[in-house]
Amino acid sequence: xxxxxxxxxxxxxxxxxxxxxxxxxxxxxxxxxxxxxxxxxxxxxxxxxxxxxxxxxxxxxxxxxxxxxxxxxxxxxxxxxxxxxxxxxxxxxxxxxxxxxxxxxxxxxxxxxxxxxxxxxxxxxxxxxxxxxxxxxxxxxxxxxxxxxxxxxxxxxxxxxxxxxxxxxxxxxxxxxxxxxxxxxxxxxxxxxxxxxxxxxxxxxxxxxxxxxxxxxxxxxxxxxxxxxxxxxxxxxxxxxxxx
Ligand SMILES: [Zn+2]
Numbered sequence: 001x002x003x004x005x006x007x008x009x010x011x012x013x014x015x016x017x018x019x020x021x022x023x024x025x026x027x028x029x030x031x032x033x034x035x036x037x038x039x040x041x042x043x044x045x046x047x048x049x050x051x052x053x054x055x056x057x058x059x060x061x062x063x064x065x066x067x068x069x070x071x072x073x074x075x076x077x078x079x080x081x082x083x084x085x086x087x088x089x090x091x092x093x094x095x096x097x098x099x100x101x102x103x104x105x106x107x108x109x110x111x112x113x114x115x116x117x118x119x120x121x122x123x124x125x126x127x128x129x130x131x132x133x134x135x136x137x138x139x140x141x142x143x144x145x146x147x148x149x150x151x152x153x154x155x156x157x158x159x160x161x162x163x164x165x166x167x168x169x170x171x172x173x174x175x176x177x178x179x180x181x182x183x184x185x186x187x188x189x190x191x192x193x194x195x196x197x198x199x200x201x202x203x204x205x206x207x208x209x210x211x212x213x214x215x216x217x218x219x220x221x222x223x224x225x226x227x228x229x230x231x232x233x234x235x236x237x238x239x240x241x242x243x244x
Pocket of ligand 1: 136137138139140141205207208
């Protein structure tokens with residue numbers, strides 16, 4: 001009975017309009033929003049979050065997502081009494097909340113311990129080929145790639161693995177590559193107390209590779225150069241290390 005009602009609602013919504021969120025705003029997919037999504041344009045540097053994002057617990061979120069994802073699968077005609085599919089809604093809910101979107105919750109932000117720059121190392125420090133696994137917020141498909149980070153220490157240095165953790169935290173959100181690049185740079189500037197930070201991301205988008213244009217060869221490069229890295233020679237030194 002529940003499934004019948006759901007199908008009716010889906011079928012009755014054939015005017016191209018759909019509600020995206022629970023706060024009463026309806027979005028017309030025939031207008032700008034679909035164009036923005038298809039072109040992977042980020043509208044804000046902050047991840048757009050609702051004010052009530054953390055009013056319910058992770059466990060409650062997983063229960064709700066399990067139910068909703070079950071509805072999606074049933075709507076597509078899948079038989080969830082089949083052994084192979086039975087556990088999928090709960091598995092997807094756990095994956096969303098505990099793994100791939102874990103970075104939506106500021107409580108999960110890595111605590112970045114900084115150390116005094118005892119060696120007085122004043123040259124550029126580069127950490128390259130940091131593994132990056134994220135999710136495109138327009139299609140909910142994976143983004144795979146590498147992040148490359150550089151900075152000049154301003155009296156403080158950071159444990160190298162902490163840079164990986166910061167990259168991973170911001171990657172574990174529904175993302176747009178440009179926003180991800182800026183969010184990582186902003187966090188490093190805050191932690192290292194310097195403007196002299198650069199972040200380059202080179203990534204493949206499954207929404208480009210496996211749907212739409214179906215281009216499995218292209219990758220997208222985004223860069224954020226701050227402070228000293230705005231200087232061309234400094235930027236070139238960094239890019240030379242990357243040898244992209
Ligand atoms: Zn996409």
